Amino acid sequence: MSGTRPRVVLVGLPGAGKTTVGRLLAGALDVDFVDTDLEVERAAGTSVPEYFRTHGEASFRELEHDVVVRMLAQHDGVLALGGGAVLHPGTQEALRGHTVVLLDVAAERALARVSLSGERPLLAGDPAGRFETLRRDRLPVYERVSTLTVSTSDRRPQDVAAEVLRAVWGAAASLPADVLARLDAAASGPALAATPTRIPVTGTAGYDVVVGRGLDDEVVRLVGEASRALLLHARATAPLARRHAAALEAAGVTAVLHTLPDAEDAKTLEVVARCWDLLGDERFGREDVVVAVGGGATTDVAGFVAASWLRGVRLVNVPTTLLGMVDAAVGGKTGINTAHGKNLVGAFHPPAGVVCDLDALTTLPVADLRAGLAEVVKAGFIADERILSLVEADGGLAAQDPGSDVLRELVERAVAVKARVVGEDLREAGLREILNYGHTFGHAVERTEGYRWRHGDAVAVGMVFAAELARAAGILAADVADRHRSVLGLLELPTTYRGGRWADLHDAMAHDKKVRGNVLRFVVLEDVARPTVLRGPAPEHLEAAYAAVTGARRSGPGPSAQGAEPQEHEQPLR
Numbered sequence: 001m002s003g004t005r006p007r008v009v010l011v012g013l014p015g016a017g018k019t020t021v022g023r024l025l026a027g028a029l030d031v032d033f034v035d036t037d038l039e040v041e042r043a044a045g046t047s048v049p050e051y052f053r054t055h056g057e058a059s060f061r062e063l064e065h066d067v068v069v070r071m072l073a074q075h076d077g078v079l080a081l082g083g084g085a086v087l088h089p090g091t092q093e094a095l096r097g098h099t100v101v102l103l104d105v106a107a108e109r110a111l112a113r114v115s116l117s118g119e120r121p122l123l124a125g126d127p128a129g130r131f132e133t134l135r136r137d138r139l140p141v142y143e144r145v146s147t148l149t150v151s152t153s154d155r156r157p158q159d160v161a162a163e164v165l166r167a168v169w170g171a172a173a174s175l176p177a178d179v180l181a182r183l184d185a186a187a188s189g190p191a192l193a194a195t196p197t198r199i200p201v202t203g204t205a206g207y208d209v210v211v212g213r214g215l216d217d218e219v220v221r222l223v224g225e226a227s228r229a230l231l232l233h234a235r236a237t238a239p240l241a242r243r244h245a246a247a248l249e250a251a252g253v254t255a256v257l258h259t260l261p262d263a264e265d266a267k268t269l270e271v272v273a274r275c276w277d278l279l280g281d282e283r284f285g286r287e288d289v290v291v292a293v294g295g296g297a298t299t300d301v302a303g304f305v306a307a308s309w310l311r312g313v314r315l316v317n318v319p320t321t322l323l324g325m326v327d328a329a330v331g332g333k334t335g336i337n338t339a340h341g342k343n344l345v346g347a348f349h350p351p352a353g354v355v356c357d358l359d360a361l362t363t364l365p366v367a368d369l370r371a372g373l374a375e376v377v378k379a380g381f382i383a384d385e386r387i388l389s390l391v392e393a394d395g396g397l398a399a400q401d402p403g404s405d406v407l408r409e410l411v412e413r414a415v416a417v418k419a420r421v422v423g424e425d426l427r428e429a430g431l432r433e434i435l436n437y438g439h440t441f442g443h444a445v446e447r448t449e450g451y452r453w454r455h456g457d458a459v460a461v462g463m464v465f466a467a468e469l470a471r472a473a474g475i476l477a478a479d480v481a482d483r484h485r486s487v488l489g490l491l492e493l494p495t496t497y498r499g500g501r502w503a504d505l506h507d508a509m510a511h512d513k514k515v516r517g518n519v520l521r522f523v524v525l526e527d528v529a530r531p532t533v534l535r536g537p538a539p540e541h542l543e544a545a546y547a548a549v550t551g552a553r554r555s556g557p558g559p560s561a562q563g564a565e566p567q568e569h570e571q572p573l574r
């Protein structure tokens with residue numbers, strides 16, 4: 001894409017609607033949408049609020065400037081700039097000659113939108129007062145760099161997008177017919193199908209995670225030149241798998257469908273062996289591909305089948321559960337369970353691509369949607385506080401609505417966290433352990449319960465256990481530990497576990513992959529987005545955490561209160 005330029009660059013204050021309108025514009029023009037905040041987070045390896053906290057605004061603006069300049073040179077779709085990006089003189093200069101649209105918004109409207117969209121470091125404390133100051137300082141700069149101003153106050157995003165298209169490309173009649181059709185659809189009511197977001201996973205095996213709606217073509221594109229595709233799916237996703245199979249057949253690929261047992265029953269050696277037989281019967285070669293259409297259990301098994309057949313063939317993941325989209329399908333961990341525990345046999349085998357079609361979530365039972373939200377919340381606690389504030393903003397309602405923009409943002413943010421981590425540490429040499437937050441206890445609960453618990457439910461309780469352990473060890477403040485219960489509670493996820501099972505749980509935790517030389521190691525937090533590893537926790541702290549999870553008692557006051565001597569822990573993992 002080098003040497004191209006964005007069709008339009010959107011600037012404006014936080015809450016002006018740059019992301020929403022940007023996606024609509026990109027959808028109408030059939031081009032990609034890029035939000036520079038997400039690109040900056042990718043470049044920084046952390047969230048914007050966390051970068052502000054640790055490096056300060058000046059350093060953030062330099063990094064943001066570099067990203068904006070790169071995007072102006074490379075991106076040929078729609079580009080939305082972070083609210084303060086234009087403050088950098090170099091960025092003002094770089095915008096010269098581009099089509100820059102200022103989305104202007106009234107203060108009360110913007111504040112209402114911002115309060116629903118999570119942490120904004122520059123508005124902390126006194127949002128109304130600070131917003132007025134931002135508006136006063138920035139408006140003259142926005143006006144100087146922009147070629148057009150469009151108001152977004154009290155208007156539907158599609159009407160704003162339509163005005164931008166008409167103003168930038170002249171009379172509607174001069175727009176190409178397909179753009180006109182999409183524009184008409186937007187103007188007559190329903191919002192435009194938003195354009196997909198591509199989140200790259202860098203590192204040894206680079207691939208994209210595509211998030212959006214109506215993404216069947218992406219699957220065909222990823223299967224590409226293969227002559228055969230084995231589509232492994234759950235019973236519940238058979239209709240979807242059949243639809244993909246038909247599209248592949250139409251593209252000249254021989255599609256073989258195979259139904260896996262439900263949930264954890266699929267993660268066995270017998271099931272994998274059956275798939276190997278099928279691949280042999282159908283003469284699958286090195287150029288052929290395995291496609292997983294299902295939840296995390298399906299992508300784990302399909303991934304292991306792809307990793308082991310002929311020592312590795314291509315894998316395309318089409319996750320159909322929230323948990324699959326934000327976690328299991330991304331990152332290349334594949335595997336099955338054994339009698340000794342969860343995921344004990346497997347391989348690192350990154351997919352060729354991941355297609356997260358949010359439309360699949362409309363048939364997902366709400367209990368499974370919530371289980372997926374546990375892993376979303378995990379991403380919030382370990383790396384991106386904005387995820388937590390997005391959930392808290394309306395008591396967790398929009399997060400549980402598969403059609404909401406909030407859920408889409410949660411998916412994108414959780415995928416971005418995972419992509420950042422696995423891009424740096426595919427084989428879990430260090431940093432990747434943070435993704436295991438809540439899993440040491442969670443996996444133990446799953447094993448103790450004979451895998452009848454949903455994975456996400458077990459991880460929810462596991463995070464409460466990890467928070468109580470950190471609090472007992474004097475590492476984590478009481479209010480952050482309590483926030484685990486409150487956020488997970490909003491999503492109706494379990495935060496307690498029954499008593500009397502400590503011996504079984506402890507035995508299961510002794511098989512955890514993070515154990516080194518028989519010493520238990522737990523990912524814990526020093527604060528939100530400050531994960532670390534606690535090595536060999538004191539038995540009384542473990543038992544206090546268990547007691548707290550059973551509801552018997554709290555595990556201790558945390559470091560902000562008197563009396564707790566912090567236990568030593570390893571270097572922070574960030």
Ligand SMILES: NC(=O)c1ccc[n+]([C@@H]2O[C@H](COP(=O)([O-])OP(=O)(O)OC[C@H]3O[C@@H](n4cnc5c(N)ncnc54)[C@H](O)[C@@H]3O)[C@@H](O)[C@H]2O)c1
Pocket residue numbers: 234235236237262263264267294295296297298300320321322323324327328329330331332333334343360361363364365368371372454455456
């Ligand atoms: N490899 C990794 O990095 C990783 C990460 C997280 C979790 N996991 C694994 O993922 C598994 C949990 O994944 P999960 O929560 O997706 O569970 P799952 O795959 O068991 O799916 C949950 C249920 O939803 C059904 N289902 C799937 N898609 C559906 C749809 N669109 N509509 C209706 N029903 C649908 C499934 O048939 C199943 O009954 C666990 O085995 C866990 O260990 C792996």
Ligand SMILES: O=C(O)C(=O)C[C@@H](O)[C@H](O)[C@H](O)COP(=O)(O)O
Pocket residue numbers: 327331333342343375428432433435436439513
């Ligand atoms: O991707 C990772 O790394 C994770 O730890 C993500 C977890 O959410 C996931 O459940 C993973 O399968 C656990 O891995 P394991 O190595 O503890 O089995």
